[in-house]
Amino acid sequence: MTSASRAGRPKASSREPLAEAACELFLGRGYASTSVADITQRAGVSRSSFFNYFSSKSDVLWSGLDDRIGRAVDDLVAVPEDRDGREVRRILSALVEDFAPDSLALAMNNSSALGLDAELE
Template sequence: MISSSRAGRPRASSRETLADAACELFLERGYDATSVADITQRAGVSRSSFFNYFSSKSDVLWSGLDDRIAGAVEDLSAVPQDRQGSEVRRILTTLVADFAPDSLALAMTNASAMGLDDELVQDAALRQARLSAALRDLALRSGVTPVSADIVAATWSAAVLAAVRAWAESGAGRGTVSERFDDAVRAVDALPWRALTR
């Protein structure tokens, strides 16, 4: 019997292959000296295959987290007003759950060697802003002032990105992003808010 499955690599495999190839090249040549053509050649896939998965070279590193943030943004937009507190915590906890070591963790750990320091800062800010905007919208729906909404949203989105960075920098195989997020939540709770307003 002939199988009806399509020939070629499974989608996840090609995506992972591209990410692995990109990280290898970033380590060998540096980020700026690596082109999309270099990545596709190393991965053994076409340029169009690359753009089926990623919109830019830097998205190779962020795609896993981008998928999680997109899911969180969608979930945050659907939170009922009467359950915001518990739902926000659940959504953010889900966002950071079950992270596996990936190209982003490798890049954060080897940013200098890959020539990615500035790129990672800029890209992290974009991801934080995307999550912060969704959190701000939710906070505004609950009736808080725009200033309070900005502060709450920035704080919680920073906690998520700080957890990912702390996890990667401590060695992605050591502990979990969820554990680092719990640390970030404790840090937020322990902030000396009153001392800052005196």
């Protein structure tokens, strides 16, 4: 079934609208007081759409970092012998390059206000 034939609101085109909605709610209500239902309602998508992108509410915070680390690990495993470390340095540099502010950065900078101190520990 294509998205054009679906009834109702279209599914979020990416993780970003869901992560943005979650962060707004975490800031306004706190992490513990925000449910997945709250996030999906704010983003205007179904619960199943949320779970297409995230495995849990906490995954909103960690998934971007997890994805970057996963790609780096895959790249490191595939590196042939690298005596001078040039390729390893390139992979590790790519891990942190263009690391734009995201939900994890927001959470770390506002952990107390969001009620996330225990979650981040």
